[in-house]
Amino acid sequence: MNSNAFLHFLTLLLFKQKGKHIGAVLISVIIIFLLSSVLFISSSLQHTLLGTLESQSDFTVSRVQAGKSINTPLEWVDKVLEINGISKVAPRVYGRYFFAPREESFLVVGVDLFDEQSSKELQSLVKDLDLKSFLSTESMLVGEGVKTFLTEHYYKEYFSFKTPDGKFKKVKMFQTLPSQTNLIANDMIIMPIELAREIFGLGEDEVTDITFNVPNDAEWDNIIAKLHLLFYDVRVVEKREIKKAYENLYNYKGGLFLILYLVTMITFMLILYQRYSMVYSTERKEIGILRAVGWSIKDILKLKFYETAVVVLVSFVLGVVLAYLYVFIWDAPLLSQIFLGGANLPNHVEFVPVLEFGLLGSIFLFYAIPFLAAVLIPAWKIAVTPPKEAML
Amino acid sequence: MNEILLSNEVIVYLLSETVLYILLFIAFLSTLGLLKRWNFDVFTTEQFALENRSYLVMTIIFFVMLLKVVLLPYFVYTIDNLSNLIPGAMCGAGVIKANEYGNPLLSLKIIILFLSGLWLSMNSIDLKAKSYPYLKLKSWFFVLIFLLFSAEFLLDILYFTHIETTNPVSCCSVIFGQTGGANGLPFGLDISKLLILFYLLFALVILTTVSEMAVMSIIASLLFGVIAYYSVVYFFGTYIYELPTHLCPFCMLQDHYFYVGYLLWGLLLLGLFLTIDAAIMQSFFKQPAKSLKRISLLLLSLFVLLCSAYVAVYYFKNGVFL
Amino acid sequence: MISVENVSKIFNEGTPQAFEALKSIDLEVSQGETMILSGVSGSGKSTLLSLIAALDKPSSGKIVVEGELISKLPDLHASAYRAKSIGFIFQHFNLLESLSVEENVIAPLINSGLDIKTIKDKAAKSMKSAAISHKASQQVKELSGGEKQRCAIARALVHEPELIICDEPTANLDKANSLKFIEILQSLHERGKTIIVATHDPLFETLSFVSKVVHMEDGVISSE
Numbered sequence: 014m015n016s017n018a019f020l021h022f023l024t025l026l027l028f029k030q031k032g033k034h035i036g037a038v039l040i041s042v043i044i045i046f047l048l049s050s051v052l053f054i055s056s057s058l059q060h061t062l063l064g065t066l067e068s069q070s071d072f073t074v075s076r077v078q079a080g081k082s083i084n085t086p087l088e089w090v091d092k093v094l095e096i097n098g099i100s101k102v103a104p105r106v107y108g109r110y111f112f113a114p115r116e117e118s119f120l121v122v123g124v125d126l127f128d129e130q131s132s133k134e135l136q137s138l139v140k141d142l143d144l145k146s147f148l149s150t151e152s153m154l155v156g157e158g159v160k161t162f163l164t165e166h167y168y169k170e171y172f173s174f175k176t177p178d179g180k181f182k183k184v185k186m187f188q189t190l191p192s193q194t195n196l197i198a199n200d201m202i203i204m205p206i207e208l209a210r211e212i213f214g215l216g217e218d219e220v221t222d223i224t225f226n227v228p229n230d231a232e233w234d235n236i237i238a239k240l241h242l243l244f245y246d247v248r249v250v251e252k253r254e255i256k257k258a259y260e261n262l263y264n265y266k267g268g269l270f271l272i273l274y275l276v277t278m279i280t281f282m283l284i285l286y287q288r289y290s291m292v293y294s295t296e297r298k299e300i301g302i303l304r305a306v307g308w309s310i311k312d313i314l315k316l317k318f319y320e321t322a323v324v325v326l327v328s329f330v331l332g333v334v335l336a337y338l339y340v341f342i343w344d345a346p347l348l349s350q351i352f353l354g355g356a357n358l359p360n361h362v363e364f365v366p367v368l369e370f371g372l373l374g375s376i377f378l379f380y381a382i383p384f385l386a387a388v389l390i391p392a393w394k395i396a397v398t399p400p401k402e403a404m405l
Numbered sequence: 406m407n408e409i410l411l412s413n414e415v416i417v418y419l420l421s422e423t424v425l426y427i428l429l430f431i432a433f434l435s436t437l438g439l440l441k442r443w444n445f446d447v448f449t450t451e452q453f454a455l456e457n458r459s460y461l462v463m464t465i466i467f468f469v470m471l472l473k474v475v476l477l478p479y480f481v482y483t484i485d486n487l488s489n490l491i492p493g494a495m496c497g498a499g500v501i502k503a504n505e506y507g508n509p510l511l512s513l514k515i516i517i518l519f520l521s522g523l524w525l526s527m528n529s530i531d532l533k534a535k536s537y538p539y540l541k542l543k544s545w546f547f548v549l550i551f552l553l554f555s556a557e558f559l560l561d562i563l564y565f566t567h568i569e570t571t572n573p574v575s576c577c578s579v580i581f582g583q584t585g586g587a588n589g590l591p592f593g594l595d596i597s598k599l600l601i602l603f604y605l606l607f608a609l610v611i612l613t614t615v616s617e618m619a620v621m622s623i624i625a626s627l628l629f630g631v632i633a634y635y636s637v638v639y640f641f642g643t644y645i646y647e648l649p650t651h652l653c654p655f656c657m658l659q660d661h662y663f664y665v666g667y668l669l670w671g672l673l674l675l676g677l678f679l680t681i682d683a684a685i686m687q688s689f690f691k692q693p694a695k696s697l698k699r700i701s702l703l704l705l706s707l708f709v710l711l712c713s714a715y716v717a718v719y720y721f722k723n724g725v726f727l
Numbered sequence: 728m729i730s731v732e733n734v735s736k737i738f739n740e741g742t743p744q745a746f747e748a749l750k751s752i753d754l755e756v757s758q759g760e761t762m763i764l765s766g767v768s769g770s771g772k773s774t775l776l777s778l779i780a781a782l783d784k785p786s787s788g789k790i791v792v793e794g795e796l797i798s799k800l801p802d803l804h805a806s807a808y809r810a811k812s813i814g815f816i817f818q819h820f821n822l823l824e825s826l827s828v829e830e831n832v833i834a835p836l837i838n839s840g841l842d843i844k845t846i847k848d849k850a851a852k853s854m855k856s857a858a859i860s861h862k863a864s865q866q867v868k869e870l871s872g873g874e875k876q877r878c879a880i881a882r883a884l885v886h887e888p889e890l891i892i893c894d895e896p897t898a899n900l901d902k903a904n905s906l907k908f909i910e911i912l913q914s915l916h917e918r919g920k921t922i923i924v925a926t927h928d929p930l931f932e933t934l935s936f937v938s939k940v941v942h943m944e945d946g947v948i949s950s951e
Contacts, residue, residue, distance in 0.1 A: 016417060018836070018843045029825045052413065257570075275420065302821045305782060306835040306882065307810025310460050310802050311532075371482055375417045378479060382421045382472060386428055393464055397457035400782045400809075448786050448799075450740060456802065497875050 023319050033296075034320075037285060038328050041380065044281060045332025046339070048274055049376050051346055053340040056372055058352060058366040061196050062259050066252065068134075070101065071233070073250045074240060075222035082248060084377045089244065093223060095241055098232045103128070104220035106209045108201075110174060112162075115132055117358055119159055123209025135203065139190060152187035158199035158358035160189045177214035184208065192363060199360040236328040274379070282387035289391040297398050304400035315398035321388050324379050332380075333373065341366040412490070414483040415528060415563060415565055421476060425469050427560045432465040436544045443544075445536055447657045459540065463528050466547065470521040477514055478667055480656055493573035498581070499653035503574050506564035513557050519678050520550050528683050530690050539690075577653035596640055602631075603636040607709050613682055614698050619688035626680045629705075631675055637712065644715040676704030729779060732790030734798070736774050748774040749785070750865070750946045756923065758889075761916050761936050764925040766943035769916045772925035773818075773941070776892050779923070781805040792890070805908045810835055814883030818895035820875045822882070825871055828854065829855040829863040830836045837888070849885050857911065858879035873904035880911060891915055893924045897931075905930055912936075 027034075074093070076085040090104055106123035126132045126148060136142050139154060147154075153172075155163070163172055163186070173181040190198045210217070227236050238248050300313055307317075327390055342362055349362060435458050441456055481497060491503060501507035524546055531539040543613060594602070606629040613622035616702040640652050645657050645665060659664030679701030683694040731754040737871050738746045749771045756762050764772045778782045778790060783798045790798040790811045797808055808816075809923065832850040839846075854860040859877040867878060876896065882893065892910075897905040909930065916922060924931060932940065942950045 018833075018841065018846055019838065021843045022830075022834070022837045025826065025830055127877050171747075183459055231586075257490065262823055272416070275416075278420075283877075299823055302823060303807070304806070304832060305815060305817075306819065308834075308838060309806035310457070312806070312838045314460070371414070371486065374479060374482070377413055378421055378475070379417045382424050385468065385472075386424045389428065389464065389468060390431075390461070393461045397460060445799075448784060451785065460802075532801070535801060535804055536799075537801060 019315070023316065023323075026316070027320060027323060027392060034324050037324055038331075040281060040284065041324070041328035041384070042332045042335070044274070044277060045329055045376065045380055046294065046335045049333050050338030050340050050345060052372055052376060053336055053347055053367075054349060054352055054364060056212050056369065057340070057367045058362075059259065061365055063256065065197055066256055066259065067257075069252055070103070070224035071226045071252045071405070072236070073222050073224045073258045074244075075248050075250075076244070076246050077313050080244060082222070085222050087218045087220055090220075090223055092243055093225060093240075094237060094245075098227055098229055098236065100226045100227040100228060101130070102223060104223050105219050106206050106213070106215060108209075108213045108221060109176075110212065112166075112302065113175070116163065118200070121209055121212060122201060122203050123206035124203055125206045133275045138194065139188060142188065147187050150185055151183070151205075152185040153202050153204035153208070154188050155186055155203075156190045156198040156201040157192055157195055158360055159202055160186070162358055171193055173257055174212045176212055182208075182211055195360055195362045199362075201359045206209055218258070278379070282383050285384065285387040286391060289388050296395055300398045301400055304398060310396050312399075317388075317392035317396060321385060321392070325384055328375070329380060333376065337366075337368075340364055411486065413494065414486055416478060418476070418483050419561065421472070422558060425472060425476075426554065427596050429469055429551060429554050430463050432462045432469075433548070435459075435462050435552075436547050438542045440548075442542065443540055445540075456537075456714075459537075462547070463525075466521060466524060466528075470518070470525060473514070473521070477518065477663060478671075480511075480514065481655070483668075485655065485658060489570070490570055491568065491574055492563035492570070493576055495576045495656070496653060496659060498653050499574040500568070500653075502580060503569065503572075504564060504567040506567065510560040510564050511556065513553065513560060515674065517550065517553050517557055518674075519681070520546075520553065522678055524550060524608055525687060526686055529691070530686065530692055557598055577651075577656060581652040581654075588603050591635070594635075599632065599636055600640060601631050604709075606632055607705065608682060610705065611702055614702060615681070617687065617693075619684040622684045624682050626677050626684075630673070632675050633708070637673075641712040644719050647719065665711075669708065670710035672704050672711065676708055677700050679704065708717065728758040728760075728793055729923075730789075730791040731755070731775075732789045732791075733778070734778065734790060736771075736783070737779065740786065746925045748946050752788070752946075752948060754941065754948065756921060756939070758921055758939045759916075759919050760924040761912070761934075762924070762939040762941060763931050763937055764923065764941050764943060765927055765932070766925075766949075768810070770943040771946040772943050773894050776815075776894050776923065776925050779814050779890075780815050781808050782815075795922075808936075810839065810886065811917075812888050812890055814886070814888040814891045816879050816883050816891070816893040816896050817951075818898050820879045821900075822875060822878055824868045825866070827864050827866055828859055828870070828881070831867060831878055832885050835882065835886050845925045847890075849887075850881070853885040854878075856884065856914075856922060858907075870939045872899050873901070873907070874906065876900055876908060880908075889921060891920050891922045893922070893926070895926055895928075896924065897926065897928045898913045902930075909934065 026391065074085070075082045076089075077083065085104075087104060090102055093099060093102055103125075107116040108121055110121050111118045114206075125130050125134055126135070126144070130146065136144065142154075157384070163169075164344070168186075171183050171184045171185050176182050184204065209215075210219075215221070225232055233251070233253075237251070240249050263344055303313065304310075338350075344361070346362055349364075410718055437456055439459055439462070442451065444452060454609055484497040485499045487500045488496055491500055494500050494503070501511060524543065528547070529542055531537055531543055606625060609625045610622060610629050613625050634654070638652055642653060642657060643649050643651060646653075654670075655666070656662065657669065658664060659666075679697050683697040683701060686692045686694045686697070716726070729763060731752055734749060735747065736749040738748055749832060752771075754775075754833045764775065766772050771852075774783070778785050779792070781800060785798050788794060788798065789858065792808075792812070795808070797805070800808060823834065826834075829847070829850055832854055833846050836849065837844045841849075851860065851863075854863055857877045857880040859874060859881050862874060862878070867875065870878065878900075889926070891912075896908055905928065912924070913934075913936055931937065941948055
């Protein structure tokens, strides 16, 4: 069965009747563009977040009082070390520093630079960090959002923290964290752990929380039970729960959009149905002519099906390519704020290109199935045009 | 439950199923009209309109079936993705077992695809004749398939709304493995007997198809299908995973195995379907379906080749069997 | 070759606007014959032609063409019959205005299973015999009446059908073009084709190659 004649004729018709389909292509491209952008952003964010999460410790313990986290005793570290199967125990000091006149805050993270592991991690984060001169004076590393904010408030090289005992602590802004870290580090300040202690007024025997790893995942539930036995006022946060929470978050936000699209899609289908039924009378005559010269209903249906398939494919490719450019080349102005908006400090994130076939498949099905379904009945109606119509 | 429903893939999947079901319902109503008033010997405008109606029904069924063929791997892909949200599940196997609707749903989907394909074959034979001889048969058959479609749609909704993300499920190694002791091969077979049956039945399918023994080839195909399933899960799969204890039909659909599962199961299902379809066309409708048979045998041979290849490659790389 | 037995056609049956366009028509046309159907508009000529061309189905009766019962064919077969055996030339040409002459001419052969090159060759031959080759790539809407008619002829002949049916072919042509058309008909007759023309153009009444003239009035045959 030679189909090149059919394809030849199909191409002819499509080219000569472009006008018929332009409207549908336009709406389709817009819808696919929006949908793809949303999904690209959300999957890219998810990917980045989960990536950073991977390198985090499996567990975090802190002390609670009246349901709230309070400073954790340093001596807990020894008790935790005694439990079998635990590795890489690291106490942490961090907290939120509120910039009093306005309600913005910075996440201050203390890093123990004498701990080999921590300082290695820091150096891999900030590639060209000159550790020696960093440690020579009291300095800190600031995220981009912090830098912008402080510069706006005329703090160009130093910033004075107000400590809980009323004194001011002047700290030098050594370097800005690279913009790739903006997603998590935009409002972050990294400083030596002693400095962080001073700023938050923590005693020498206090830390914010303690992190550790448990390599054998079969032991996880066991360890949690042991911890609760050891300390009556402990809170244990598991990385696997955080992971789930992140995934849910992005599903939720993405899902919310999809439901919005449901509404759009239904409207879209109605418009299409209307539109393709409207072209009725001119197209009817043409189809009648084809029927009169020997085209069967099956042939006409085949023609309509392929016509629609071309429109679907072209719109899909255009929409996805535009979305890709918008999100990954131009960093999605406007739309990204919906996902990142409400962040503490204004953030500007570069999205990491993440392209999954499953994602593209989802977009395609979401668009193609309603489209084809909406056009099916008008197409059939036209295909069964009695050839006699051609004689009128 | 909400996290499941709001995950992108599930929304897309359920939306697609809904749209298709609506179309099928329209086809169903039209078919009822056809059954009631069809009379080929009459020359009324109504009869001509009914002939046009029958084209609507066949277009819808064709379109729906085409998309269901795409939606089946998409369903499996969705299930696989959900394994991230359900504790204990590392692949689709655990997710399917998250409630009692999963397995019936999957099996029903495959059966429906088979039956729809049969309907389309029947339809093309009906069209070739000059008096629509099979119209009533076709229509009743579709009514049956529609009931199955309705069950499938219902199960879809039930399944996805009853997945608990708080209850841990078993991973495939527990479901399929022999560590539990309770999931050994059926009929008391062991691996070597299973393999003998596998290759023997394959040969039988070829034989019965080529020599046009229709009923025998249907039986052989069905048996081969069952044995092939067990062979892949309990033997060939272990060579794909390169781990003698990893028994699972779903894990091979994941990306670190290069998605070979889709190819494997696809070849098997399509090959079996075409063989059975050709046999039915031959025995009930007296149509020799030579090209169908050729393609089906080709597909099944590719399937067997692919399975055996994994074993052979492993042996050549490592000098021993698992 | 064509046998019409007791054929009737009622439009809008069962409604108050029911109209019996043909009433128990009996007609025979032999192979190679050229037959004229004459009568005023509304006499049922076009309806009868559309039935013979399987463009429509009768309300009762039988139509047999070359031994095949075409009055009750399902769509797939009716279309195949039209695509193979009938060349229909319509009163208003019925061409696809947005396409060119050649593209119109190849339309009937698209689903025939032939490859595009063969189809284009056949189209070229057909356009030559209809004297419209020089306008092959021109859009139909830019053609004159006579040229459109010749394009329609080329399309009707491209698949080399045995039966040529024309519905008021000269109604929209001037005298010169009408005569040209009759010439083409004559050459077709000489090639052994069976031709039926529905017309009330007096030019056709005195043609030498016409073997039968059938008058129709109010849906019945009034004289032969």
